[in-house]
Amino acid sequence: MFGEFKPKLNDSHKEAKFVFLGNSSPTTQLSVLDQVPNAQLTVADTMDLWINIQRDELGELLRRIDGLVLNDSEAKLLAEDENLVRAGHAVRQMGPKFVVIKKGEHGAMFFSEHEMYVMPAYPTPQVLDPTGAGDSFAGGMMGHLAALGRFDPQALKEALAYGVITASFTVEDFSLDRLAGIDRNDLDRRIAEYKQMLSF
């Protein structure tokens, strides 16, 4: 079954410093993790299916990764707590150094041992299709960390903002059409606007 797929990384991928384990079975994610011993930062996504049918394997994964990204309903399911603040802290105590809870059109929350914060979604008047918002959030976040080459608290906070803003472009058109039509300047301009929005 798909859950038992164990990809073989090529030599270049094995040297990745910033590793994002996209949503697949914890068994598959663990097999990738085994092949990147030199990674400096490992972050995984997961979903309700794995929480329900591979909780033990997911538990092992959580003890081995630096960060976990999941959505609000998955966090509640995993932590068995309806309050997102408590759920985020509970998931973090399962192993990862930080947890990011994606709340769709309502933004994202961040949890580490010493920090907890929330960032709203960028309010766009044009929402055509939310498909891919979560994945492009993770891509924007990881891309910013890889570009910075660091993952201290300030870098992680900036990266969360880049995730939010990347996702805000994704939902403005179908598929990757909007992302394909923007460049770094568009991204940075919206980041600056978002930063201004949140300061008072």
Next chain:
Amino acid sequence: MFGEFKPKLNDSHKEAKFVFLGNSSPTTQLSVLDQVPNAQLTVADTMDLWINIQRDELGELLRRIDGLVLNDSEAKLLAEDENLVRAGHAVRQMGPKFVVIKKGEHGAMFFSEHEMYVMPAYPTPQVLDPTGAGDSFAGGMMGHLAALGRFDPQALKEALAYGVITASFTVEDFSLDRLAGIDRNDLDRRIAEYKQMLSF
């Protein structure tokens, strides 16, 4: 009927500079507005009932007030638009200089001619009862403006944050119990924490 109640303000209330018209029929709100000719800032709340049965009177109110506070579903209903960003702008174009859309556990949005921003709710691990969150949001917002004695864009933004934080205390206990147990220092401490959360 209740909608035709026309309160008589006493002389002291007639001199109010900062006036908040709580949620009641637009007819009632207009009758209060007529009695405060010297108000510097007038803000009203409304609800789906009045949007449905007193739309004309509500329209007249909107042309006479400075600000409107309403929740997300009401904004969509009034603007006949499912996108909150477009809905907020559309409601503002009905008359008020600014519109605040309350999104419950997801915070609030602000719209004026030159600005649009969103503020997330303060993430509290302890939510006992959301009753009164919207009203205490409005109270915190108006209280801050009245305390400052101004309502420029910066004051309005700070006031929105005070609204969010006042509401975050309200939901932590039943009735007014939590609000009754805090003082200005508690409020200001949480405001500082919130400000820090949102800066990156």
